[in-house]
Each structure stands twice: as C-alpha cells, then as structure tokens.
Amino acid sequence: MAFRIAQALSSIGKLALATAIGASLIAGDVAAQQKQPSPGSAKAIFGGVQLPTQGAPQPFGFYAKGCMAGAEALPTDGPNWQAMRLSRNRRWGNPAMLSTIEQLSRDAAKYDGWPGLLVGDIAQPRGGPMITGHASHQIGLDADIWLTPMPNFRMTAEQREALPFTTMLQKNAFLTINPNVWTPAHARLLMRAASYPQVERIFVNPAIKKKMCDTWTGDRTNLGKLRPEYGHDSHFHIRIKCPPGAANCKPQAPVVAGDGCDKSLAWWFSPAPWAKPKPPKPDAKPVKPREVMVSDLPKACQAVLDAPAVSSVRAATYGGPSAAEVLRAQPIDAPPAANDDELPDLGPVPDDKPAAQ
Numbered sequence: 001m002a003f004r005i006a007q008a009l010s011s012i013g014k015l016a017l018a019t020a021i022g023a024s025l026i027a028g029d030v031a032a033q034q035k036q037p038s039p040g041s042a043k044a045i046f047g048g049v050q051l052p053t054q055g056a057p058q059p060f061g062f063y064a065k066g067c068m069a070g071a072e073a074l075p076t077d078g079p080n081w082q083a084m085r086l087s088r089n090r091r092w093g094n095p096a097m098l099s100t101i102e103q104l105s106r107d108a109a110k111y112d113g114w115p116g117l118l119v120g121d122i123a124q125p126r127g128g129p130m131i132t133g134h135a136s137h138q139i140g141l142d143a144d145i146w147l148t149p150m151p152n153f154r155m156t157a158e159q160r161e162a163l164p165f166t167t168m169l170q171k172n173a174f175l176t177i178n179p180n181v182w183t184p185a186h187a188r189l190l191m192r193a194a195s196y197p198q199v200e201r202i203f204v205n206p207a208i209k210k211k212m213c214d215t216w217t218g219d220r221t222n223l224g225k226l227r228p229e230y231g232h233d234s235h236f237h238i239r240i241k242c243p244p245g246a247a248n249c250k251p252q253a254p255v256v257a258g259d260g261c262d263k264s265l266a267w268w269f270s271p272a273p274w275a276k277p278k279p280p281k282p283d284a285k286p287v288k289p290r291e292v293m294v295s296d297l298p299k300a301c302q303a304v305l306d307a308p309a310v311s312s313v314r315a316a317t318y319g320g321p322s323a324a325e326v327l328r329a330q331p332i333d334a335p336p337a338a339n340d341d342e343l344p345d346l347g348p349v350p351d352d353k354p355a356a357q
C-alpha cells in the first residue's frame with residue numbers, strides 16, 4: 001500500500017494540471033461556488049444538519065434542487081467498499097442509491113477485476129445544496145465513486161481523509177487519458193454501473209468518454225449513459241432514477257438513444273467549453289448571483305428541516321458496522337474537511353452546449 005499511496009501522492013501534480021485545464025474559467029467557477037454562503041442560505045442551513053429525519057425515505061424535488069427525508073447512511077465499510085472523507089458527513093442517501101453502490105461493489109469485484117469501491121460523496125443527512133463541491137447530490141440519488149481501486153486493507157479515518165485523488169488525465173496534454181493509470185478494469189467498472197436499469201446517467205470527464213467510445217468493444221447499448229462533463233477525471237458520478245413510488249421526486253428525461261460518441265462529445269474537444277466568458281459591457285450593472293434560499297426549494301424541504309431527527313441510524317444491511325459504530329465513526333462535532341479538494345460536479349455551461357445532460 002505504501003506503493004499505492006506513494007503513487008497517489010505523485011499524482012497530486014497531475015490533479016493540479018487537470019484543474020488547470022481551462023484554468024481561469026474553472027478556477028473562477030470553483031472560487032465562486034466555494035465562497036462562504038450567508039447564514040440564512042439553503043447551503044448553510046442544510047450543511048449544518050447532522051442527522052436525517054425519521055420516517056420513510058423520500059426524495060423531494062430534483063437532483064440539483066431538492067432535499068430528502070428518511071435518509072440512510074452507507075456503512076463506512078462493506079465487503080467491497082470503503083467510504084472516504086468521513087468528516088464530510090455526506091454518506092447519506094436513498095436506500096435505492098445505497099443498494100446500487102453495494103450491488104456495483106459486489107459485481108465489480110466478482111466480474112470486473114475491480115477489488116472494491118472507494119465511495120465519495122452521496123448526500124448530506126437531509127440532502128439539499130452543499131456549501132462545497134456539487135451542484136447536484138441533493139436528493140440522495142447521486143453518488144461519487146473514485147476511479148482509484150480500493151486497497152487491500154482497511155484504511156484508518158485519517159487515511160481516508162488524506163488519500164489524494166488520482167486523475168486519469170495525462171499531464172501537459174489536452175483531454176488525454178494517461179495510459180499509465182487507466183486500465184481495462186476502469187472501463188469494465190463504468191460499463192457495469194451503466195448496465196443497471198436504475199442507473200440513468202454516469203458523469204465522466206470528456207477524455208474518459210472518448211476513451212470508452214474508442215475502445216469499448218462489448219455491448220454498446222448502455223454507453224450513452226456515460227455523459228461527458230467538466231471535472232470527473234478522478235471520480236465518476238452515478239445518478240439513479242427516481243425510485244418507484246417516489247411521488248415527490250422530479251424525474252430527469254432519459255438520455256437520448258445512441259452511444260453518445262457523436263457531436264455532443266466532439267463539442268468538448270472544441271474551444272467552446274473552455275472559452276473565457278465574455279467580459280461584461282462597461283456600462284452593465286454588476287450582477288450578484290442570488291443565493292439559493294430554503295424557500296427556493298420544494299415546499300416540503302422546510303418541513304424536512306423541521307422534522308425530528310433519528311435517534312439512531314437505521315441498521316446497516318450491507319454487512320458493514322453496526323448502527324452504533326456508524327454513529328461513533330461520525331461524531332456530530334466532526335470538523336469540516338480542511339480543504340475541499342473535490343472538483344465541482346458541474347462547471348459553467350456555455351449556451352451552445354449540445355444535447356441535454
């Protein structure tokens with residue numbers, strides 16, 4: 001493992017480069033997204049909640065504008081996964097999301113030569129907007145999975161905070177996969193996730209999508225679920241459909257038919273996505289984007305905030321630690337991570353971006 005960690009540490013520079021691609025635009029966006037929210041904003045309020053509500057699991061609203069009741073925690077450890085960055089307290093999700101992670105971790109280990117998943121952010125205890133890192137992940141139906149395989153030992157909480165991300169991109173090259181880190185097992189893992197009917201979208205870096213388009217020789221039926229997006233070069237993002245019966249969950253249109261290896265992908269390799277925004281006209285009033293307030297979310301989200309918290313986490317059903325252990329591993333006064341090193345899920349979206357994501 002020392003080797004793996006050393007390898008990971010050596011990748012810090014690569015990550016820096018990945019972030020530097022489209023540098024000013026993306027860096028500016030990250031800075032804007034990570035500015036301290038004001039105390040009354042939805043980000044600050046949902047980000048300050050430590051435990052989920054009692055009651056049945058229910059998503060309210062849309063992936064990028066909503067909240068959830070009755071969330072469950074992914075156990076910190078399962079037979080084929082380890083949850084990362086525990087201090088963030090973002091291991092909460094709809095049971096349908098948690099069971100999808102469990103299913104993928106098991107299948108990937110059994111069939112795809114992928115020893116286990118390192119699980120990143122799912123959602124906050126009651127969902128809602130996050131102070132750092134994501135535009136979506138608000139209703140418990142999104143999850144980030146690292147593109148780094150699980151090591152063959154259980155990491156300590158400190159190691160889970162410190163292990164750096166490893167980008168799949170090559171240094172000093174535009175949107176090019178690094179052949180020294182990308183493996184056929186990465187491709188199999190992505191297509192395994194895409195094969196599940198409940199999985200509607202998987203966000204990956206455009207370079208990863210292109211690699212898949214160029215090299216995947218198996219069944220391409222589900223390749224269209226892989227959607228190119230900014231960032232997503234060291235993790236991929238799984239989005240599942242609204243679960244059956246989730247009446248207050250706003251569905252997203254399914255991806256268009258086809259493998260997506262078309263002009264919607266070619267666009268990412270044009271200058272458009274990386275162009276600097278036009279400077280405002282000299283006489284234009286500066287527009288300060290308004291913060292999202294709880295009242296901007298579905299009405300039910302205020303009730304979700306007001307609802308009583310669970311007194312203990314629902315029993316883990318995935319062979320992980322007991323509910324009490326989950327709570328112990330996650331003290332409610334845990335300090336926030338010192339650095340938010342997660343790339344944003346969604347970067348700026350220029351007007352001419354083809355095809356809905």
Ligand SMILES: [Zn+2]
Pocket residue numbers: 134137142143144236237238345
């Ligand atoms: Zn994500």
